[in-house]
Amino acid sequence: MGERTRAEVIHLALRKAIIEQSLGPGAKLPEDVIGETFGVSRTVARRALEMLAAEELAEFRPNRGASVVKPTIEEGRDLFAVRIDLERVVVRRVTGRLEPSQIAALTRMVDHEHHALHHDRPEYIRLAAEFHVVLGEMTGSPVLSRFLTQLVWRSALVLRLYGRPRWDSCNCQEHVALIDALAGPDVALAERLMAEHLDSVLVRALDGRKVAQDATLPDVLSRYVRDDA
Secondary structure, three states, X not given: XXXXXXXXXXXXXXXXXXXXXXXXXXXXXXXXXXXXXXXXXXXXXXXXXXXXXXXXXXXXXXXXXXXXXXXXXXXXXXXXXXXXXXXXXXXXXXXXXXXXXXXXXXXXXXXXXXXXXXXXXXOHHHHHHHHHHXXXXXXXXXXXXXXXXXXHHHHHHHHHHHXXXXXXXXXXXXXXXXXXXXXXXXXXXXXHHHHHHHHHHHHHHEOOOOXXXXXXXXXXXXXXXXOOO
């Protein structure tokens, strides 16, 4: 596996650990520990951290290295406000234009969401976020996809940090309804469902709850070393 590809795999593992809150806000991300855990050089580990920082899930500080970001609940509200506008554009681009294989792919993603939600799995929020990321990729626009990906992962972290218990109980069905609308000709309907979905997630979820974090970095990362998806 090449150096860049290995960095991408580590980046995905770190993103999962953050979104699933195995790594809490402010957690240190030292290059040497990451490199040793994944069996790579510090250069590769730093490249993975740079990818994470590009998504605004990690930040570098002078003389302090990298750490997981600490978004505020107020920032979460702003993120969703911007997402509503951007995802309306996404919906306008794809409604009535998706291939059957793309509809099937989105449907499989919702099935995975439902399974994770039903079994109270920590990856649920990550899977729900990936639905929106993949939908953005289906526009075929690198610009839309890049901006949306950054917004989605950052807002997913906010939801993981501050979400009310069981706020996500309606989310899967909202995605199902959205897929049905995207497959049809009514752009206005799909656009309205997307805006209502994002707005309802915001209303249901955010109440300022915080979750403690006490595991060490090697303990956390050992669960993600072989996870390359």
